Amino acid sequence: MPSIDFWYEFASSYSYPAVMRIAPLAEDAGVTVNWRPFLLGPIFANHGWADSPFNLYPSKGRYMWRDLERICEKEGLPLSLPPVSFPQNGLKAARIARALRDDGLTPDFTRAVFKANFVEKKCISLDNVLAEILQGLGLDAEAVLAKAETDLNKAHLRADTDEAMRLDIFGAPSFTVGDELFWGNDRLEDAIEWAVKRG
Amino acid sequence: MPSIDFWYEFASSYSYPAVMRIAPLAEDAGVTVNWRPFLLGPIFANHGWADSPFNLYPSKGRYMWRDLERICEKEGLPLSLPPVSFPQNGLKAARIARALRDDGLTPDFTRAVFKANFVEKKCISLDNVLAEILQGLGLDAEAVLAKAETDLNKAHLRADTDEAMRLDIFGAPSFTVGDELFWGNDRLEDAIEWAVKRG
Numbered sequence: 001m002p003s004i005d006f007w008y009e010f011a012s013s014y015s016y017p018a019v020m021r022i023a024p025l026a027e028d029a030g031v032t033v034n035w036r037p038f039l040l041g042p043i044f045a046n047h048g049w050a051d052s053p054f055n056l057y058p059s060k061g062r063y064m065w066r067d068l069e070r071i072c073e074k075e076g077l078p079l080s081l082p083p084v085s086f087p088q089n090g091l092k093a094a095r096i097a098r099a100l101r102d103d104g105l106t107p108d109f110t111r112a113v114f115k116a117n118f119v120e121k122k123c124i125s126l127d128n129v130l131a132e133i134l135q136g137l138g139l140d141a142e143a144v145l146a147k148a149e150t151d152l153n154k155a156h157l158r159a160d161t162d163e164a165m166r167l168d169i170f171g172a173p174s175f176t177v178g179d180e181l182f183w184g185n186d187r188l189e190d191a192i193e194w195a196v197k198r199g
Numbered sequence: 200m201p202s203i204d205f206w207y208e209f210a211s212s213y214s215y216p217a218v219m220r221i222a223p224l225a226e227d228a229g230v231t232v233n234w235r236p237f238l239l240g241p242i243f244a245n246h247g248w249a250d251s252p253f254n255l256y257p258s259k260g261r262y263m264w265r266d267l268e269r270i271c272e273k274e275g276l277p278l279s280l281p282p283v284s285f286p287q288n289g290l291k292a293a294r295i296a297r298a299l300r301d302d303g304l305t306p307d308f309t310r311a312v313f314k315a316n317f318v319e320k321k322c323i324s325l326d327n328v329l330a331e332i333l334q335g336l337g338l339d340a341e342a343v344l345a346k347a348e349t350d351l352n353k354a355h356l357r358a359d360t361d362e363a364m365r366l367d368i369f370g371a372p373s374f375t376v377g378d379e380l381f382w383g384n385d386r387l388e389d390a391i392e393w394a395v396k397r398g
Binding site: 187 | 265367380386
């Protein structure tokens with residue numbers, strides 16, 4: 001079965017529509033999705049950026065929020081702007097998403113966190129917000145939070161971010177099929193088509 | 200009749216597919232296109248960039264060329280990579296394109312310059328390359344080159360670039376319908392749709 005790696009960052013605004021759209025599109029095309037949370041911070045630091053480029057370059061930032069509004073309207077996705085802050089610190093969420101991988105719960109957890117950020121205006125770096133999301137999925141929040149903070153799980157997430165760098169990923173969301181890289185929510189359909197034809 | 204302003208820069212790689220695609224798409228939709236050559240240099244300087252971001256951030260640059268290859272393949276557009284240099288200095292070409300506006304020849308001239316850059320690997324800042332393109336359009340090259348370099352025409356192009364800044368344009372190609380801004384070749388269809396519905 002063809003497959004695609006879906007690289008996303010919990011702080012990333014354009015990752016929101018991709019997170020909400022990818023599962024049904026991939027299923028219709030018969031493509032398996034590997035959900036790959038990673039951290040953009042170390043990659044942006046390599047570019048010399050200490051903040052999101054949408055904050056560093058205000059014109060780009062203003063455009064991004066308006067563009068995201070239009071995209072969400074088109075896709076029928078709810079969106080509440082502005083978010084509680086931008087970018088939010090997605091480190092804990094990313095660690096939890098990584099810890100839930102073997103249980104197959106990464107997609108459900110990810111969608112719930114993006115909804116909390118971009119619809120419910122919650123602060124996704126807070127333990128109580130993350131615990132509530134985990135409980136909503138029927139999980140033992142305390143146990144998952146503890147697993148997320150183990151050295152082994154942290155090392156997994158670091159290795160995934162290193163892999164993203166090796167794949168020359170510079171932003172989120174990104175999609176890879178082997179070494180073929182697609183960047184941006186608006187390349188999701190192309191990436192799935194690529195996986196079907198050549199994956 | 201609804202209309203759209205099409206902002207492009209002769210040095211810009213993603214302006215190439217937009218330049219080649221916009222006329223038939225707009226015609227089919229019954230939308231008039233105002234071709235607005237402008238200069239990205241002053242806008243990038245405001246961002247603190249002394250070069251194209253595709254050169255400043257090598258990962259983004261590598262991705263852009265591969266993405267452009269895929270786009271051109273999909274659209275059936277010829278593309279010869281790498282170009283003779285990137286970004287090329289598009290100042291003279293932009294002045295000529297502005298000077299030809301009242302004669303309605305800006306679109307034909309623009310398409311010929313982008314073909315020279317991205318298909319024929321020519322240096323589009325050279326007078327003899329530009330003169331050959333003008334002659335190919337049946338024009339008196341010497342007269343057009345002289346008109347392009349008049350103070351009045353230079354002032355027109357500066358005013359157009361100032362207008363782009365007021366519209367919060369930060370990259371090329373961009374499309375505006377009133378104050379509504381769309382950025383990137385992949386927003387061309389959305390911009391035309393916007394012009395039809397609300398222009």
